[in-house]
Amino acid sequence: MGITKSDQFNDHQNKMANILKALAHPARIAIVEYLLSVDSCICGDIVNELPLAQPTVSQHLKELKNAGIIKGTIEGKGICYCVNDDIIAEIMSYFNTINKQLNFKKCC
Amino acid sequence: MGITKSDQFNDHQNKMANILKALAHPARIAIVEYLLSVDSCICGDIVNELPLAQPTVSQHLKELKNAGIIKGTIEGKGICYCVNDDIIAEIMSYFNTINKQLNFKKCC
DNA sequence: ATTTAATATCGTAATATTGCAATTTGAAAA
DNA sequence: TTTTCAAATTGCAATATTACGATATTAAAT
Numbered sequence A, B: 001m002g003i004t005k006s007d008q009f010n011d012h013q014n015k016m017a018n019i020l021k022a023l024a025h026p027a028r029i030a031i032v033e034y035l036l037s038v039d040s041c042i043c044g045d046i047v048n049e050l051p052l053a054q055p056t057v058s059q060h061l062k063e064l065k066n067a068g069i070i071k072g073t074i075e076g077k078g079i080c081y082c083v084n085d086d087i088i089a090e091i092m093s094y095f096n097t098i099n100k101q102l103n104f105k106k107c108c
Numbered sequence C: 001a002t003t004t005a006a007t008a009t010c011g012t013a014a015t016a017t018t019g020c021a022a023t024t025t026g027a028a029a030a
Numbered sequence D: 001t002t003t004t005c006a007a008a009t010t011g012c013a014a015t016a017t018t019a020c021g022a023t024a025t026t027a028a029a030t
Helices: A011-023 A026-037 A054-066 A085-103 B011-023 B026-037 B054-066 B085-103
Strands: A070-075 A078-083 B070-075 B078-083
Touching: A011 A026, A011 A054, A011 A085, A011 B011, A011 B026, A026 A054, A026 A070, A026 A078, A026 B011, A026 B085, A054 A070, A085 B026, A085 B085, B011 B026, B011 B054, B011 B085, B026 B054, B026 B070, B026 B078, B054 B070
Parallel strands: none
Antiparallel strands: A070 A078, B070 B078
16 A cells, blocks of 8 residues: 555654654765764755755755754755754654663563 | 665665664554563564554564564564664664764754 | 464555656845 | 746656555464
8 A cells, every 4th residue: 555554553653753764765864964074054065965866855855854854944045954953862862762671671 | 766776875874774764664663662662572462462464564573674673583383573772772873973963063 | 184373475456755857936146 | 137046846757665365384282
């Protein structure tokens, strides 16, 4: 079907899945890493950095934005992008919880 | 196209994308959380815990296994599952790096 | 050997994702 | 206002994912 039964899972599970889905593509990982590789906002330089056509990059940026992973600010002719630290903190907190639970298990 | 241009990105980017893709579905998040919710290995009880048919669950388990997120051990008639702490540590380390880089940026 | 129970695989339908050419939009510059 | 340049949107083709019924496999139990 290709259709996820989201209604069968709780909000938290759907939310985490969506956040991780936004990062589940090498181009989007590359975008995030590029944004972090420079000590400032990136204003309109992303397309040239990626081996993909402009509409494709635009689409990936949209998905990252929708998931809240990056923020974009209109800056004159172009757009200024940077990574949203809040959501990174949220992801870290999630995996921290998982890791804590793992410490109590001593099997396999 | 639906085909990812993996060859255009580096190994690390493809690897992270694949790991996160394995977790980018509420059913697979639910599986991991269920495995963690019990203080031992889970032996053949997963299908009943999920609102999905057995072949669907089996497929999700396979994807988690392929990505190295869970480990399965044949245990008599059924299979014993648990979360692979190594890969969780790897994910945490990745987001830790991201977070450190974020601390040096003070824009947006 | 047969039955039983758990999990895997196959086949298939429905939907989602990826990618890009063509086009449009939006805002600054001329 | 026209041009220009960056980014978004549209439309479409190719491939991937999700889900499940039917069936196969596997290993213990009878």
